[in-house]
Amino acid sequence: MTEFATTATDLVIATLLVGGASFALIGSIGLARFRDFYKRIHGPTKATTLGVGCALLASSIFFTRLQGSFSSRELLIAVFLFITAPISAHLLVKTALAEDPASSPPPQPAAAQDPSSTTASAVPSTGTSTVKAPTAG
Amino acid sequence: MSVILSTGTGIAIGLLGLAMLLCAIRLVRGPSVADRVLALDTLYVNSLALLMTLGIRLAEPAFFDAALLIALLGFLATVALAKYRLQGDIID
DSSP states (O other), X not given: OHHHHHHHHHHHHHHHHHHHHHHHHHHHHHHHHOSSHXXXXXXXXXXXXXXXXXXXXXXXXXXXXXXXXXXXXXXXXXXXXXXXXXXXXXXXXHHHHHHOGGGSOOOHHHHHHHHXXXXXXXXXXXXXXXXXXXXXX | OOHHHHHHHHHHHHHHHHHHHHHHHHHHHOSSHHHHHHHHHHHHHHHHHHHHHHHHHHTOTXXXXXXXXXXXXXXXXXXXXXXXXXXXXXXX
């Protein structure tokens, strides 16, 4: 029974480690292969953070079994990393936008569509109201 | 150290080494400064996972302290580099 439990825990730890390393590798492949910076920042900020989370969970399980008491120190790194990863990603995108303002998303379609839709919806209503008013009067 | 754990940590170390190699390639090739800072950020996060995996393989809890130090200093380095590129000044 103890032998079985040890083997099962080993299996869980090894699966978490290989899965986390695969996530980190996928994020790094995205970093190396995508063409645009805004596509490139997508991979590391999500996949790599998840990969490190898996590795930290495996480490927590392993040292809990090794020391006999709950090892909560890995949660410290995990919480810190999950808080700081979006902040650094936000700062990097702001840096990239400041370096190349031409790559910022174009505001023209929304600004052009907004007045046309309001005038298109406003003109018939005013037209019908001005048409209706003489016929009523 | 059982066979399962040594095999799992070996595979994980290989994958993480490959991931760090890809980050280094982007660090050298990156067209803009933001690309290089992003590559450095990913590199330290991957080295964090590599350190935790090595800590499991060697059953050594002292690797945790190095990982915590790398997490703190890596975030500070990313923020400092990004703010330097953004404002030309780190502390204002």
